[in-house]
Amino acid sequence: MIQPANRVTEIQEYYFSRKLKEVAKLNAEGMDIISLAIGSPDMPPSKQTIDKLCEVAQRPDAHGYQPTVGIPELRKAMAGFYKRWYNVDLDWATEIQPLIGSKEGILHVTLAFCNVGDEVLIPNPGYPTYTAINKILGTKITYYDLREDNGWQPDFEALEKMDLSRVKLMWTNYPNMPTGGNARMETYERLVEFAKKHDIVVVNDNPYSLVLNEHPMSIMQVPGAKDCCIEFNSMSKSHNMPGWRVAMISSNKTFISWILKVKSNIDNGSFRGIQLAAAEAFNTNSDEWHHEYNIVNYRRRRDIAEEIMKVLDCKFDPNQVGMFLWGKIPEKYADVEDLTEKVLHEARVFITPGFIFGSNGKRYVRISLCAKDEKMKEALERIKSVFEKK
Numbered sequence: 001m002i003q004p005a006n007r008v009t010e011i012q013e014y015y016f017s018r019k020l021k022e023v024a025k026l027n028a029e030g031m032d033i034i035s036l037a038i039g040s041p042d043m044p045p046s047k048q049t050i051d052k053l054c055e056v057a058q059r060p061d062a063h064g065y066q067p068t069v070g071i072p073e074l075r076k077a078m079a080g081f082y083k084r085w086y087n088v089d090l091d092w093a094t095e096i097q098p099l100i101g102s103k104e105g106i107l108h109v110t111l112a113f114c115n116v117g118d119e120v121l122i123p124n125p126g127y128p129t130y131t132a133i134n135k136i137l138g139t140k141i142t143y144y145d146l147r148e149d150n151g152w153q154p155d156f157e158a159l160e161k162m163d164l165s166r167v168k169l170m171w172t173n174y175p176n177m178p179t180g181g182n183a184r185m186e187t188y189e190r191l192v193e194f195a196k197k198h199d200i201v202v203v204n205d206n207p208y209s210l211v212l213n214e215h216p217m218s219i220m221q222v223p224g225a226k227d228c229c230i231e232f233n234s235m236s237k238s239h240n241m242p243g244w245r246v247a248m249i250s251s252n253k254t255f256i257s258w259i260l261k262v263k264s265n266i267d268n269g270s271f272r273g274i275q276l277a278a279a280e281a282f283n284t285n286s287d288e289w290h291h292e293y294n295i296v297n298y299r300r301r302r303d304i305a306e307e308i309m310k311v312l313d314c315k316f317d318p319n320q321v322g323m324f325l326w327g328k329i330p331e332k333y334a335d336v337e338d339l340t341e342k343v344l345h346e347a348r349v350f351i352t353p354g355f356i357f358g359s360n361g362k363r364y365v366r367i368s369l370c371a372k373d374e375k376m377k378e379a380l381e382r383i384k385s386v387f388e389k390k
Helices: 015-028 047-057 072-086 102-113 128-137 156-160 185-198 253-263 272-284 287-311 336-346 373-387
Strands: 096-099 119-124 140-145 167-173 201-205 229-234 247-250 324-328 364-368
Touching: 015 336, 047 272, 072 096, 072 229, 072 247, 072 272, 096 102, 096 253, 102 128, 102 167, 102 201, 102 229, 102 247, 102 253, 119 128, 128 140, 140 156, 156 185, 167 185, 185 201, 185 229, 287 324, 287 364, 287 373, 336 364, 336 373
Parallel strands: 119 140, 119 167, 167 201, 201 229
Antiparallel strands: 096 247, 229 247, 324 364
16 A cells, blocks of 8 residues: 655645635634734735736746746845844845745755754744644754743743754744744843854744834844854745745855755746835835834724733733734633634634744634734624623
């Protein structure tokens, strides 16, 4: 009997892939579920971005294969983005690599740096794809704790007590998803010091820095970070382009060349129209555009999400940033799904149980801000009707 590869038994179908099937079934039964679960911006990119895509798509010579390294216009625009928002200088020709989304990049970076059996540090709680990719590739996963009482920052004293002799990569994610813990320059400086001390490559995932955040930061602002760090960034969140699949990594030219060697054997560059449109977005989206879409809009929604958390009697840190709200559930619930399933089946609202992000998330829920104000208000009223019954 034909059997799948062993790696297939090491992973499960992605939580949202599985759960959305259930939600679709409930909707087919007339339940009309409001989803406040997934971080997929519901707003469009800027008009200039869409216009550029349409313009390029009309050209008869724009539809061929594109270089894996990315076209110069896009890489120059990415370098300009880093200079504008973080005051970081990147050589567009050697220190930037466009990606077809960050998930792809997680795979390529791991393939470029890790052999089977090498050790990788992954945050708990953290983005589930870090774990899934490493299970698929046969690396040894070691989780490091992020705790609310430490602002969801790494505990460097605990890290120093670990056996780090086989660690090749350390994944970090600031502003943090799912917890909303903001980046701190002190944390970035200590991460660079830690990486140099132990010959570990720190990979910082940084797609949320412009969302509900007046002071975006990058680990690349730390002197010497390029020598030992890689940073991911993405247009999905900051430019309302999740379906376009445009992301990037920045690092030193040697690291970039290793990653490109892997990537060039797996895919080609994305459609030229998408690359030129992405460059247009980087180059022309004004400060006013970013303020309206990434601050003002999400602030309104965040206020509603906070009201939902209060109705659910969940505690949250009001200083969180990013496009989610993370809250701790009341002690009366034995398990987080006791709450989230009640919200789903009685209030007809889909919110995310924190256990999918790791054991340190098992007493938390996450609410996405990626729904229209009217939908979020309706979700609030539905939840009130269930949880404020006399």
